[in-house]
Amino acid sequence: xxxxxxxxxxxxxxxxxxxxxxxxxxxxxxxxxxxxxxxxxxxxxxxxxxxxxxxxxxxxxxxxxxxxxxxxxxxxxxxxxxxxxxxxxxxxxxxxxxxxxxxxxxxxxxxxxxxxxxxxxxxxxxxxxxxxxxxxxxxxxxxxxxxxxxxxxxxxxxxxxxxxxxxxxxxxxxxxxxxxxxxxxxxxxxxxxxxxxxxxxxxxxxxxxxxxxxxxxxxxxxxxxxxxxxxxxxxxxxxxxxxxxxxxxxxxxxxxxxxxxxxxxxxxxxxxxxxxxx
Numbered sequence: 001x002x003x004x005x006x007x008x009x010x011x012x013x014x015x016x017x018x019x020x021x022x023x024x025x026x027x028x029x030x031x032x033x034x035x036x037x038x039x040x041x042x043x044x045x046x047x048x049x050x051x052x053x054x055x056x057x058x059x060x061x062x063x064x065x066x067x068x069x070x071x072x073x074x075x076x077x078x079x080x081x082x083x084x085x086x087x088x089x090x091x092x093x094x095x096x097x098x099x100x101x102x103x104x105x106x107x108x109x110x111x112x113x114x115x116x117x118x119x120x121x122x123x124x125x126x127x128x129x130x131x132x133x134x135x136x137x138x139x140x141x142x143x144x145x146x147x148x149x150x151x152x153x154x155x156x157x158x159x160x161x162x163x164x165x166x167x168x169x170x171x172x173x174x175x176x177x178x179x180x181x182x183x184x185x186x187x188x189x190x191x192x193x194x195x196x197x198x199x200x201x202x203x204x205x206x207x208x209x210x211x212x213x214x215x216x217x218x219x220x221x222x223x224x225x226x227x228x229x230x231x232x233x234x235x236x237x238x239x240x241x242x243x244x245x246x247x248x249x250x251x252x253x254x255x256x257x258x259x260x261x262x263x264x265x266x267x268x269x270x271x272x273x274x275x276x277x278x
Contacts, residue, residue: 001093005061008091012059015078016044048073058092066092075101082106083246099188106189106250109134113245113253122257123238127153129185129250130194140256145231154182155198158208168227168235171207177224179211188250221254228258236260 017037021028026043039047044055050070057063058074071092075085085101100106106129114135117124123143125136131154141147144166150156156163157178167174179202186195202208222242229235241255 001090001095003061003064003093004091007087008061009059011084011087011091012074012078015080015084016041016059019078044074044077047077063092065094068094068098072101081247082249100249105129106248107132109245109248109251117253120255122255124253124255125149125153126245126251126253128248129189130192131155131185131198132194134251142232143228143230143256143258152194152198154178154185154195158182158198158202159205166229166231168229173226175208176211177221177226179208181221185250230258230260233258233260 016039019039021039021043024039024043024047026039026046041056041059042052045052048055048070054063054070055074058066058070068089071088071094075088080088080101082100082102082105086097089095089097108128109126113126117126117135117137117140120137121139123137123140125140126134128134130152132152133149136149141149144150145162150160150163157167157174164170182195182199182202186192186199189195199212203212220242221240223240225237225239227235228238237259238256239259241257243253245251245253
């Protein structure tokens with residue numbers, strides 16, 4: 001990828017100006033008789049342990065293919081969120097980041113997401129990168145007997161007997177499609193203890209072990225349609241809409257559009273595509 005010099009400079013200089021030198025035991029530099037807004041470029045070199053002018057080259061877009069380890073140093077020093085981290089890597093010319101910037105990335109989302117899911121009439125929820133449930137609406141709770149929602153949706157879909165009963169055709173429809181999602185989540189977070197434990201139990205489960213050993217590549221539920229037993233409305237199908245909060249890599253918003261009865265009672269909608277003038 002090509003370095004995007006204007007965007008890179010704008011992102012880094014803006015974030016650099018927000019860092020208080022005093023917080024790092026440094027003196028705020030002066031600039032033509034006035035106090036500078038934040039860290040100087042030389043101070044960034046000092047704090048990252050790099051030779052003089054290393055940061056200047058990065059901010060100016062004159063550092064082709066900077067090491068990812070250096071970008072991590074700068075990103076963490078500047079307190080970038082995951083969306084900004086992705087932008088830094090792309091603007092610097094190395095493409096999408098190979099991993100999250102912060103170890104806790106994907107484990108929290110802004111609190112307003114609860115208000116967001118409450119605004120949906122369809123069942124909706126947000127899980128974190130470990131698949132722990134963070135937020136859900138009442139329509140989602142209504143899916144479950146007694147409104148008892150799972151604490152971890154991945155564990156519930158794969159290992160909970162109640163999940164296997166509620167997810168109709170579990171062995172042939174749900175499990176073969178959910179296990180690859182577990183693999184994909186582990187590739188993003190290989191040290192995630194929650195996911196590792198679920199994977200360990202799945203590999204030892206007599207129903208899941210053959211599927212786990214066999215692999216599988218399906219990892220995107222967006223637009224999928226699967227049978228389910230609704231606690232209040234009986235058997236039907238849900239069509240899944242999936243999205244990801246931009247600042248929480250690995251977390252996801254899932255909206256479940258429930259259709260009662262047999263699948264043949266409704267048709268799949270066509271893909272949405274913007275109209276373009278000739």
